[in-house]
Amino acid sequence: MGIATGAANFFRALFSALVVAVLGAIVLGGLGGVTGMSVEMLARAASAHELSFAFRFVFLACALVLAFGMAFLIAMEQKPLKGPTPPAAPTAPATPIPSQ
Numbered sequence: 001m002g003i004a005t006g007a008a009n010f011f012r013a014l015f016s017a018l019v020v021a022v023l024g025a026i027v028l029g030g031l032g033g034v035t036g037m038s039v040e041m042l043a044r045a046a047s048a049h050e051l052s053f054a055f056r057f058v059f060l061a062c063a064l065v066l067a068f069g070m071a072f073l074i075a076m077e078q079k080p081l082k083g084p085t086p087p088a089a090p091t092a093p094a095t096p097i098p099s100q
Contacts, residue, residue, distance in 0.1 A: 030054025
């Protein structure tokens with residue numbers, strides 16, 4: 001159980017970093033960033049219309065990721081966790097009962 005939790009946390013952190021990078025690339029691409037232009041200069045030069053256009057694609061990408069996640073969650077097979085097995089009920093008494 002500990003290995004699965006650790007692996008899940010690792011992949012969640014890795015995927016989060018990847019998503020932040022992709023969403024940042026979508027915003028910078030939507031604002032028309034060129035090679036060598038600083039982010040500060042790009043942010044100052046962008047109008048409200050350009051920002052709304054760029055963030056529209058960010059929210060579209062987030063909705064797409066959310067839809068895929070929900071589809072995979074719904075398709076996932078439910079399996080119960082395995083715990084310790086309960087002791088078997090005795091079929092005969094532990095000490096024999098003397099017959100009369």
